[in-house]
Amino acid sequence: MNEKNNTLLIYTLLYFGFLYVPVLFLPIFSFNDANYMSFPLAGFTTEHYEEMWSKRNLHKALWASIKVGVVASVISTTIALFAAKAFARYKFRGEKISYGGIMMPFLIPEIILAVAILIIWVNLGFKLGLVPVTIGHTLFCTPFAMLILIARIEGFDFSLEEASRDLGENAWGTFFRVSFPLYLPGIVAALLLSFIISFDEFILAFFLTGSDATLPMYMWGQMRFVQKLPHVLALGAVIIVFTTFIVLLAFWLRNVGQGKAKKDIAMKL
Amino acid sequence: MNNSFIQINNISKHFADVKAVDDVSFEIKEGEFFSLLGPSGCGKTTLLRLLAGFEYPTSGNLLIDGTDITALPPDKRPTNMVFQNYAIFPHLNVEKNIQFGLRKLGLSNDEIGKRVKEVLSLVKLEGYEERFSNQLSGGQRQRVALARALVRQPKVLLLDEPLGALDKKLRDEMQLELRTLQKNIGITFVFVTHDQQEAISMSDRVAVMNDGKIQQLSAPNELYKNPKNIFVSDFIGETNFLKAETKSSDGEFINVSIEKLGVFKIKNNLNIATNSSDVVCSVRPESMMISKVKSDWDICLDAKISQTSYLGEMTRFYVETKGIEQLITVSSQHFDNQSFENNKCFISISLEDISLLNKK
Numbered sequence: 174m175n176e177k178n179n180t181l182l183i184y185t186l187l188y189f190g191f192l193y194v195p196v197l198f199l200p201i202f203s204f205n206d207a208n209y210m211s212f213p214l215a216g217f218t219t220e221h222y223e224e225m226w227s228k229r230n231l232h233k234a235l236w237a238s239i240k241v242g243v244v245a246s247v248i249s250t251t252i253a254l255f256a257a258k259a260f261a262r263y264k265f266r267g268e269k270i271s272y273g274g275i276m277m278p279f280l281i282p283e284i285i286l287a288v289a290i291l292i293i294w295v296n297l298g299f300k301l302g303l304v305p306v307t308i309g310h311t312l313f314c315t316p317f318a319m320l321i322l323i324a325r326i327e328g329f330d331f332s333l334e335e336a337s338r339d340l341g342e343n344a345w346g347t348f349f350r351v352s353f354p355l356y357l358p359g360i361v362a363a364l365l366l367s368f369i370i371s372f373d374e375f376i377l378a379f380f381l382t383g384s385d386a387t388l389p390m391y392m393w394g395q396m397r398f399v400q401k402l403p404h405v406l407a408l409g410a411v412i413i414v415f416t417t418f419i420v421l422l423a424f425w426l427r428n429v430g431q432g433k434a435k436k437d438i439a440m441k442l
Numbered sequence: 443m444n445n446s447f448i449q450i451n452n453i454s455k456h457f458a459d460v461k462a463v464d465d466v467s468f469e470i471k472e473g474e475f476f477s478l479l480g481p482s483g484c485g486k487t488t489l490l491r492l493l494a495g496f497e498y499p500t501s502g503n504l505l506i507d508g509t510d511i512t513a514l515p516p517d518k519r520p521t522n523m524v525f526q527n528y529a530i531f532p533h534l535n536v537e538k539n540i541q542f543g544l545r546k547l548g549l550s551n552d553e554i555g556k557r558v559k560e561v562l563s564l565v566k567l568e569g570y571e572e573r574f575s576n577q578l579s580g581g582q583r584q585r586v587a588l589a590r591a592l593v594r595q596p597k598v599l600l601l602d603e604p605l606g607a608l609d610k611k612l613r614d615e616m617q618l619e620l621r622t623l624q625k626n627i628g629i630t631f632v633f634v635t636h637d638q639q640e641a642i643s644m645s646d647r648v649a650v651m652n653d654g655k656i657q658q659l660s661a662p663n664e665l666y667k668n669p670k671n672i673f674v675s676d677f678i679g680e681t682n683f684l685k686a687e688t689k690s691s692d693g694e695f696i697n698v699s700i701e702k703l704g705v706f707k708i709k710n711n712l713n714i715a716t717n718s719s720d721v722v723c724s725v726r727p728e729s730m731m732i733s734k735v736k737s738d739w740d741i742c743l744d745a746k747i748s749q750t751s752y753l754g755e756m757t758r759f760y761v762e763t764k765g766i767e768q769l770i771t772v773s774s775q776h777f778d779n780q781s782f783e784n785n786k787c788f789i790s791i792s793l794e795d796i797s798l799l800n801k802k
Contacts, residue, residue: 335496336529338516340543340594350542354533 200410208400221403225411228404234391238372241303241387245310246318246367252311253318253363254356260319261326279316286312287380294381301383309377314367321366321423325359358426365423369416388412444507447472447630448493448598453502455488462488464654465502470632470647472507475624477633477641480651481677487602489651490634494523494600507597517546522591523600527607528583530575536562536586537571543594561593564623581612588620592627601633605640617644638678642666650674668711672799675724682770684723686798691716698723698798702765703741708798720801727773729795732759732787739790745770747787750779761789 202210206218225231256275260268278286287309294305333355337347353360375389382390392408395401448470455463463485470476478486491497493504495516503512511519522543531539537558544554562568565585575583584604591599605613605620621644624631635641641648642662649659650673657677658670669675672683685701696710700723714721736742748769749760757778760769772789 330527330529332525332527332529333531335494335516336523336525336531336590337542338496339494339521339523340590341517341546342542343515343517346546351531 196413199406199413203403203406203410205403208403210402210406221407225404225407230386231388231391231408234386234388237303237385238388241307241310242368242371244307245314245371246364248307249311249314249367250318250322250360250363253315253322254360256315257319257322257326258352261323261329262331275319276316278312283313283376284380287377290377291380301381302385303382303387305381306378306387309381310371310374313374313377314370317370318363318367321363322356322359325356325362329355362423362426365419365426369419369423373412373416444472445469446505447474447507448632449505450489451503451505453489453492453504454500455485455492455497456500461654463492463499466654466656467502468649468656468659470630473628473630475621475631475633475644475646477635477645477648478651479635479638479641479648479677480657482636484651485654486634486636486651490523490600490602490632493598493632494521495519520597521600522594522596522598523602524584524587524591524604526602526604528575528587528604530578530583530586530590532575534574535571536567536573536578539575539586540590540593543590547594557593561589564592564627565589580608581616584608584616588623592629596629598630598632601631603635604633605635606637613640620644642678650677652677669724669797669799670712672722672724672801675797675799679726680771681724681726682768684725684766686721686723687719688714688716688721688798696798700796703743706740706793706796708793708796710798712798712800714798714800722799722801724797724799725791725795727758727771728756729792730770730772731790732761732772732774732777733790734782734787736788737790740793741791743789743791745787745789747782747785752779759787761787763789 198210201214203221204217204219205214206216206220207214253275256271259265260272290305290309290312291301294301299305329352333351334347337351338344342350373389374387375393378387378390379393386394388408392405395405446469450466450468450470453463453466454461466485466489478489480486488497492499495511495514495518499512503510505511506520509520531542534542540558540561541554544557549557558571559568562571565588567582567585567589570578570582570586573582575586578586584607587604601620605616608616617640620631633641633645642665645662647659647661648665650657650665652673658665658674660668665674665678669678675681676683684703687699689697689699689705691697691710692707694710695707696714696716697705698708698721699705708723731737731739732745743763745761745763747759748762751758751760753773756773756775759772759774759777761772763770770789
């Protein structure tokens, strides 16, 4: 190994260290038998996890996050699927404008999106709660879902759909028998990533939840009291493991059936 | 036999300001092997897609077996298509691919099983039912595509350059097989290709297309022997063009002055105008004779061989003649590149092998 490679190795290690060491403190302290996050470690305990498990409000917040996440990811993936199909398949008037329009929530600061929805929602006379959060999350997740689906659909051979029409299937039959099964890995990947984005989302929830806290809101609330910190650390550790699992699953699914050859080319590049 | 089984009436298809198909009318007979031949961008594939229902015409109408299908979607038409890339469903095995189009036909399970079996034996793919597309060779995929279309027993089978992706040997085999298959089952085939050899060897009739228009529609031998215009003459086989001018008419003959060669009486099949310089004479390489000694043919020229290419079954000579600018191509089965001393030879042409064509 020459000097240049050593430098790169050090750089790489520093990079990953910077990225993951802080995250690793969460699980470490979540098993530490103390109320404060400080070294030296006081001893091993699972008490914080037991405490976490016993919090009724946490259960409520978890359930709220799951509801919001499922509804937002299903709606945004559905919208994204139709949009991705249109962008990948057809040339049409206003294509760039519509694309930009859908990608917008991806680019504008979330806090502005949150404030805008808040103002409109309140002025329309509706109550804050999980419904506006779900709407906000749907808006926010759609561009992510669409990017994943466009990548999937762009490599798709559209003569397969023509073949289906030619063999006597109508447009719906073609969608369910040909397009949908072939898009499916992309659809599931989009659903999972949208769910995770919604599940982790804080700013929109902060402005729009009212009294129905989502999980990130619950954590935020608990952080104000020092003695409640440890069980939030336990919760954080669980969320990290769960999120990592879902994201890996989504990436794996995104590549399923995309062909080994393509992957080989990607490796070479 | 229905002579106007498929009727194409004044069909035009415009994409923005491009006239892909420009006011085309013709008929295809029942049970015919019909080819649409032309260079890429000539409109042949668009015409096929109009027949399949993937495109709708800008104007004109289409009839199959007396029924107007102009406005019908692809799934309501009595046609099936073999796609250029075969479009085998990758998530279904061979058997499911073939069954795909039978679901809507309201057949019993027994009937479906029977039909799939029959068509698999027709395309010689028995035993491949469980395979997926990525486990098949190019030739096998082509057979699956064919089987999947034929199992629906369409009135018309549309084929979009189906042999283009195969290597030469397999392509020759499939040409013969397709032709035999078509004669046996008697379904009307409309075959799109840019390969003139493929079109003339397989078809009952060929429509040569260019610029969205039919240039000539006739039997393959007619296309070759009596091309109607310079495009067809150039596109089908190889030919030599000689500069010419028409003079006075003489019944069914016309006096033509061919550059540097003199004035000759040539049959005027295409009613070409007299005293026109907008004409050209075409002579096929194999209709000329190359020889070591002078002949008594209508035209015999002193010539010098400048290039030869040996092709096995024949040899192609590129020769210089006095006064004619371009090299003339002559092919011969008797002589090869070793035959001539000092590259000196004679080129003979018979007047009946010269076709007179309009430049436009």
